[in-house]
Amino acid sequence: MNPKVRVRFAPSPTGLLHIGGLRTALYNYLFARHHGGAFVLRIEDTDQARYVQEAEQDMLESLAWAGLHPDEGPYHQSSRRERYAMYAQQLVDDGYAYYAYDTVEEIEKMRERLRSPQNPNPKYDSQTRMQMRNSLTLGELELQELLEEGSEYVVRLKVPQGETVQFEDMVRGPVSFETDGLDDQVLLKADGMPTYHLANVVDDHEMEITHVIRGEEWLSSAPKHILLYKYLGWEPPVMAHLPLIMSPSGGKLSKRKAEEEGIPVNVRDYRKERYERDAVINFLALLGWSPGDDRELLTLEEMTREFTLGRVGKSGAIFDFKKLLWFNENYMRQRADAELAEELMALVRERGLPGKESLTEKEEKLSGDSEFMAGVVRLLKERVSRLPEFLEAGIFFFDAPVQFDEKAVKKGWKEDTPPRIIQYRDRISGLEGADFRADELKRILTEIVEAEGVGFGKLMMPLRVAVTGAGSGPDLFETLELLGRDEVLGRLDRALQKFA
RNA sequence: GCCGCGUUCGUCUAGGGGUCUAGGACGCCGCCCUUUCACGGCGGUAGCACGGGUUCGAAUCCCGUACGCGGUACCA
Numbered sequence: 001m002n003p004k005v006r007v008r009f010a011p012s013p014t015g016l017l018h019i020g021g022l023r024t025a026l027y028n029y030l031f032a033r034h035h036g037g038a039f040v041l042r043i044e045d046t047d048q049a050r051y052v053q054e055a056e057q058d059m060l061e062s063l064a065w066a067g068l069h070p071d072e073g074p075y076h077q078s079s080r081r082e083r084y085a086m087y088a089q090q091l092v093d094d095g096y097a098y099y100a101y102d103t104v105e106e107i108e109k110m111r112e113r114l115r116s117p118q119n120p121n122p123k124y125d126s127q128t129r130m131q132m133r134n135s136l137t138l139g140e141l142e143l144q145e146l147l148e149e150g151s152e153y154v155v156r157l158k159v160p161q162g163e164t165v166q167f168e169d170m171v172r173g174p175v176s177f178e179t180d181g182l183d184d185q186v187l188l189k190a191d192g193m194p195t196y197h198l199a200n201v202v203d204d205h206e207m208e209i210t211h212v213i214r215g216e217e218w219l220s221s222a223p224k225h226i227l228l229y230k231y232l233g234w235e236p237p238v239m240a241h242l243p244l245i246m247s248p249s250g251g252k253l254s255k256r257k258a259e260e261e262g263i264p265v266n267v268r269d270y271r272k273e274r275y276e277r278d279a280v281i282n283f284l285a286l287l288g289w290s291p292g293d294d295r296e297l298l299t300l301e302e303m304t305r306e307f308t309l310g311r312v313g314k315s316g317a318i319f320d321f322k323k324l325l326w327f328n329e330n331y332m333r334q335r336a337d338a339e340l341a342e343e344l345m346a347l348v349r350e351r352g353l354p355g356k357e358s359l360t361e362k363e364e365k366l367s368g369d370s371e372f373m374a375g376v377v378r379l380l381k382e383r384v385s386r387l388p389e390f391l392e393a394g395i396f397f398f399d400a401p402v403q404f405d406e407k408a409v410k411k412g413w414k415e416d417t418p419p420r421i422i423q424y425r426d427r428i429s430g431l432e433g434a435d436f437r438a439d440e441l442k443r444i445l446t447e448i449v450e451a452e453g454v455g456f457g458k459l460m461m462p463l464r465v466a467v468t469g470a471g472s473g474p475d476l477f478e479t480l481e482l483l484g485r486d487e488v489l490g491r492l493d494r495a496l497q498k499f500a
Numbered sequence: 501g502c503c504g505c506g507u508u509c510g511u512c513u514a515g516g517g518g519u520c521u522a523g524g525a526c527g528c529c530g531c532c533c534u535u536u537c538a539c540g541g542c543g544g545u546a547g548c549a550c551g552g553g554u555u556c557g558a559a560u561c562c563c564g565u566a567c568g569c570g571g572u573a574c575c576a
Contacts, residue, residue: 012576047575104574118501121572154574172505181503181572189574196576220504220571243506244569251569283512286525290513294524313506313513316569320511323526333539382539408536449535456535464536472537 005037007211009063009070010200012044013055016266017062019319020215020245020253023284027242028213029068030285030307040207041073044200046193062267066281067300075207077199084194087202087232088155088187092135096231097187099153100124100134101146107132123183126161155188157197157224165223170211170240170309177223185224197221201228204237213240213309216316217252240309243288246316253319263321274347274387275324276331283327287317297330325385333381340381341373344390354392363398372397375482379474393473397482400491401469404498408471412461413499420459421466423448425492428485436485438477445477466495 009025011017032039041063043056056074063070077084091097102110107124110132114122122128130137134156138146146153159182166176187198194202204212219241229236247257258265264273270280282298290313291298291306298306332340348367352359359367366372376394384393427444428436449459464476467488473479480488 010576014576044576050575100574107574116501120501123502123572152574156574169505175504177504183572186574191574193574195574200576215570216505217570217576223504241505246569248511286512288512292514294514296512296525315506317513318511320526323512326526380538383537412536458535460536470537474537476536 004210005032005035006040006207006209007032007037007213008040008042008073008204008207008209009068010042010044010203010214011059012047012050012196013052013059014047014050015052015055015255016058016268017055018255019258019265019267019270019284022062022066022068022267022280023245023287024213024215024242025063025068026066026281026284027289027307027312030304031211031213031309032071033304034307037210038071039068040075040209041070042075042203042207043073043077044196045076045078046189046196046199048191048193058266058268062271065271066267066277072207075203077194077203080199080203081192081194083206084198084202085188085192088194088198091157091187091228091231092155094231095158097155097157098129098135099143100129100132100156100184100186101138101151101153102133124156125183126159126180129156129158129184152190154186154190156184157187157227159184159224159227165226167222167226167236167239169219169222170213170238171243171312172219172241172314175219175222177220179223179227182224182227185221187228197224198228201225201232201234205229205232205234209237211238211240211309213242216241216244240312243313244316245287246318248318248321258319261321263319274343276328276335279324279327279331282331283324287319288313297327329385332385332387337374337377337381338370340377340387340390341370343387344373344377345370347388348391353398354388354395360399366398372482379478379482383474396468396470396473397479400487400494401467404465404469404495405471408461408465409499412457412465412471414462417458417462418496418500420448420452421462421492421496424459424463425489425496428480429489431485436481438475438481441477441480463492466499467491 007028009028011021029039031037043059045051045056060074088097092099110124110128111122114128124132135143136158159179161180163179164176165179166174169175185197186195188194203209222239222241226236245253247253247263248261249257251257253263253265255265264270278299281300282303285298285303286296289307289311291303292311295302345367348359353363353367356363376390376397380390380394384390424445427448428441431440445456445459445463449456452458460476461471464473465471467476467483468479483491
């Protein structure tokens with residue numbers, strides 16, 4: 001336990017919370033909780049052009065859904081601009097940064113001029129800065145003039161030449177960069193907003209963040225941050241760069257790729273599709289981390305107890321959707337039927353039944369009957385992976401089948417079938433209320449097939465097709481019981497007519 | 501191109517010099533259970549990227565190659 005530990009999750013509100021972002025948040029959360037420290041939420045809204053209105057709300061809701069409750073925040077960088085400007089000025093005053101007046105066109109011109117096969121992306125760096133228009137190259141007078149004109153400028157970090165920046169990454173071990181490979185990063189943009197680099201360093205310091213746990217895409221900019229801490233006279237936090245979540249086809253799991261491969265990418269989608277919260281968390285935790293033994297199903301508490309950065313892997317992890325489903329099945333089956341039924345009912349209220357424009361009175365009544373819905377859950381629980389699938393797999397519970405599985409019909413409905421169905425129909429039609437039970441229904445069927453001297457399937461198969469439209473499904477007698485006598489009789493009559 | 505990071509079954513991973521003829525999980529395949537389908541049980545398939553070292557001994561340490569990924573913006 002180290003109560004001094006403070007970590008932050010710092011998403012930028014440029015879109016909905018990404019599933020990879022949730023994992024980063026989770027690892028931060030687990031680390032903080034493991035050490036009894038604080039988990040801080042900070043919104044990095046320094047890019048006004050890419051700001052998305054609903055993003056922040058979504059982050060908050062998604063984090064809450066995931067159960068990752070921040071101890072502090074959300075803090076907003078947009079409301080702290082004076083701080084950044086102040087430190088940027090300090091850096092300039094101390095000679096670690098400078099004003100640059102180059103327009104984007106001028107920079108682009110420089111790039112075009114220097115671009116070559118060997119150097120496809122020329123940088124604004126110690127090699128080129130003396131050829132640009134900045135406070136290092138411009139004369140006193142010219143500078144004065146620009147200032148008076150109110151010309152736009154940015155503040156750039158003056159990266160030193162020939163130095164090596166080294167730091168210890170908690171996931172990767174020692175990492176080092178040559179400053180010659182770094183560019184003179186813009187710290188303060190022309191609109192007065194800081195870039196991520198300045199803002200995150202200032203905030204992490206002022207918010208007393210002890211450990212920066214973030215995605216590997218930040219590894220390359222870490223040396224710039226280390227430099228900034230040094231120039232600002234601050235102790236840098238411990239860094240930990242997490243491996244990326246990859247798409248099955250390779251590469252970072254981007255929105256486009258994920259969607260192409262049928263993987264929901266926004267946490268909101270998981271909420272909407274009613275994935276089990278614990279399943280998503282458990283799955284994400286194990287995507288890049290392991291408790292060190294063979295356990296796979298872990299509670300948040302267990303994960304918290306076991307979590308250390310040392311057990312986080314170094315290589316990217318491919319998002320295995322099937323494994324997520326396995327976790328989802330596991331957690332879903334642990335829940336009570338009644339509870340799942342409640343959720344299912346809410347789902348129906350929200351989006352109706354699959355394939356139906358609107359609900360009929362009967363559908364309305366059935367889907368609002370918690371006992372009936374719990375029955376649907378009970379019969380289908382071992383056969384579906386996600387909550388909405390109860391509706392898809394159990395649509396026949398609400399209405400007599402319209403479509404009949406052709407193969408099942410062909411296989412099960414023979415010449416001699418109708419008389420047996422009629423026989424069964426007549427027998428069960430005599431069952432009153434409470435007698436219309438699975439065991440009784442099975443007994444009667446057994447009697448008939450035995451009397452006829454045929455196998456169970458001879459009657460069961462056509463019966464199932466007639467009632468559900470499919471060749472397979474949950475226990476037939478339980479299904480009949482749940483459907484109720486009148487409904488079953490009606491369906492049998494319809495089928496008899498249809499296949500006559 | 502340059503810089504950085506990485507590389508154990510198809511996938512997620514355990515493994516941190518001998519106990520590894522490399523363990524678990526998902527997936528896949530088969531068998532059992534069940535006169536359906538699932539669930540469950542049992543079993544199987546499959547991997548240390550490659551090449552050099554170091555060492556009595558290397559999946560484990562070092563170097564190189566290959567491949568992958570990330571970065572290379574007044575985006576985060």
